[in-house]
Amino acid sequence: MFNPGSGGFPVQAATDASTFPSLPNEQPFTYAAVPQVYGSTTSPPPGISPQVQQWFQAVDRDHSGKINWQELQSALVNAQGQNFAESACRLMIGMFDRDKSGTIDISEFAQLYIYINQWLSVFRNYDRDQSGNIEEAELAQAFQQMGFRFTPQFIRSVVVRSDPKTHSRMTVDQFIIICVQIQRFTEAFRSRDINQQGQITIQFEDFLNVALSCSV
Numbered sequence: 001m002f003n004p005g006s007g008g009f010p011v012q013a014a015t016d017a018s019t020f021p022s023l024p025n026e027q028p029f030t031y032a033a034v035p036q037v038y039g040s041t042t043s044p045p046p047g048i049s050p051q052v053q054q055w056f057q058a059v060d061r062d063h064s065g066k067i068n069w070q071e072l073q074s075a076l077v078n079a080q081g082q083n084f085a086e087s088a089c090r091l092m093i094g095m096f097d098r099d100k101s102g103t104i105d106i107s108e109f110a111q112l113y114i115y116i117n118q119w120l121s122v123f124r125n126y127d128r129d130q131s132g133n134i135e136e137a138e139l140a141q142a143f144q145q146m147g148f149r150f151t152p153q154f155i156r157s158v159v160v161r162s163d164p165k166t167h168s169r170m171t172v173d174q175f176i177i178i179c180v181q182i183q184r185f186t187e188a189f190r191s192r193d194i195n196q197q198g199q200i201t202i203q204f205e206d207f208l209n210v211a212l213s214c215s216v
Contacts, residue, residue: 052110059109066103069093076116078171079132088173091180092116119179123172133169135159148182 059067059075069089076084092115096108104112126142127134134142140155160167162174170178192200 048106048110052113053106055113056106056109064103066101066105067093067109068103072112076173078173080171082171084173085177088177091177095180116176119176120172122179123175131169133171134175135169139170139175146179 056067057063059071061071061074069086069092072093073083073086073089076089078084092112093102093104095115096104096112098108123134124130126138126145128138128141129135136155136159139159140150140152143150143155158178159170162170162178189200190196192202192206
């Protein structure tokens with residue numbers, strides 16, 4: 001299992017912490033050096049880093065040439081020594097699964113690889129005490145720097161839902177889930193907020209469509 005620092009794959013170059021990592025295909029990707037997992041007798045596909053190919057082969061446990069959420073989950077460990085949540089792994093696979101097969105190939109994995117590491121860089125930037133968790137005050141500061149002005153009550157409710165045991169902290173996989181969901185809801189809200197006043201009127205079915213599309 002891979003467990004570098006806050007969890008996940010080996011860290012890539014840090015992104016601008018004031019913004020969310022870009023959604024798939026929105027910017028060029030770069031690759032950092034990663035450890036040798038095991039040798040390969042085949043060359044990587046065009047445009048795929050040899051290092052990414054090595055990680056793909058390690059995660060692809062059944063050697064099917066595809067990775068599902070279970071294989072991804074088995075490869076991602078947070079700072080508490082726990083595998084990433086199922087919901088986080090399903091979310092990330094779904095974001096890069098172009099043909100909706102429930103799996104991703106090596107080209108899709110290359111994008112997911114860099115996306116995860118961008119989030120790890122963002123997470124570490126906000127984890128001020130380097131505890132491997134984000135506490136309530138750190139989350140409030142993170143949202144503020146991202147441009148959101150949430151109430152303390154909302155921040156508290158997010159932490160409580162993310163940490164049903166102690167109601168005090170958020171792991172990196174939980175942080176990814178909540179930030180991606182907020183990003184999606186924000187985009188959906190802004191597209192309907194024609195006057196940019198922070199208020200919208202929405203029909204019930206439209207609301208359901210937004211909720212369902214943002215939660216998968």
